[in-house]
Amino acid sequence: YxxxxxxxxxxxxxxxxxxxxxxxxxxxxxxxxxxxxxxxxxxxxxxxxxxxxxxxxxxxxxxxxxxxxxxxxVERPFFYRFTGLEQGLLSARHQQWKIQRRALNPTFNLKIL
Structure with a gap:
């Protein structure tokens, strides 16, 4: 441990x-x-x-x-809700995270980078 x-x-x-x-x-x-x-x-x-x-x-x-x-x-713990960080990309609930990640995916395209 x-x-x-x-x-x-x-x-x-x-x-x-x-x-x-x-x-x-x-x-x-x-x-x-x-x-x-x-x-x-x-x-x-x-x-x-x-x-x-x-x-x-x-x-x-x-x-x-x-x-x-x-x-x-995928599901984030209670701590994120308690601290007010539940809306961020790393801490959002699964359904919200999928929507945010889908919107950001084009920015990680190697042609853009």
Whole structure:
């Protein structure tokens, strides 16, 4: 299993015991640094505790390709709806994703690139 990082709201890495208010007082740069650190310190995968839910994170291209091309991974998890990211190409529901992808396919034509 990948190493586990306890996270609050999927963004803040809380590795040591600290006041919850201290975590909320972090500025955007510190929160972004926490996220970057989780990706930087992992080889292929890492786990995040999101309350009772366990999430996996990766930035390895081979793992990302397997996830995005696996038919079992077409429906996106609740996390995208919670964060307001459910309309994007990487996080849209299957039917909406198909429509968006079909519209974008011509832009990936080698003659255009």
């Amino acid at each position: 990948p190493p586990e990082s306890t996270a609050l709201l999927g963004v803040l890495s809380i590795a040591r015991r600290s006041s919850i208010w201290t975590v909320f007082r972090k500025d955007d740069i510190q929160r972004f640094g926490s996220v970057v650190g989780m990706f930087r310190n992992s080889d292929r995968l890492f786990r995040i505790s999101y309350g009772p839910v366990k999430l996996l994170g990766t930035c390895h291209p081979d793992v990302i390709q397997q996830i995005l091309t696996n038919p079992g991974c």
